[in-house]
Amino acid sequence: MKSLVILGLLLLSVAIQGKVYERCELARTLKRMGMDGFKGISLANWVCLAQWESSYNTRATNYNPGSRSTDYGIFQINSRYWCEDGKTPRSVNACHISCNALLQDDISQAVACAKRVVSDPQGIRAWVAWRSHCQNQDLTQYIRGCGV
Secondary structure, eight states, rough: OOOHHHHHHHHHHHHHOOOOOHHHHHHHHHTTTTTTTBBTOOOOHHHHHHHHHHHHHHEEEEEEETTTTEETTTEEEEEETBBBBBBBBBBTTOOOOOGGGGGGGHHHHHHHHHHHHHSSSTGGGGOOOHHHTTTTTTOGTTTTTTTO
């Protein structure tokens, strides 16, 4: 009985944590989803962005007290502009999705919303982490050895 309780708690912790991608697994997934070269943005840029925004964690969230908004998912997409969480004042919801959709292990909706974000004039510069850690850097390390 004790082992069943431990197993149950372990499974619950995995469900709460969500999927944390390995670097190459994410690179292959993003390539398959058409991110390599989307709006001129290389696959290495997307992997770098995900590393610095969420450490490849699909369930990552970050509350921003100044704007009273929250960043969601593997790309840390913000509730002020891109998704609806029911808590953010004056949310625009430009991706027309619930923020919870950005926290799924299946990242297809997060990818679709990220494509929407970079289709705006600011492009990938919308992400502070990309500007701070990826812009004007050699990003080959992010896809090295991944077969992409």
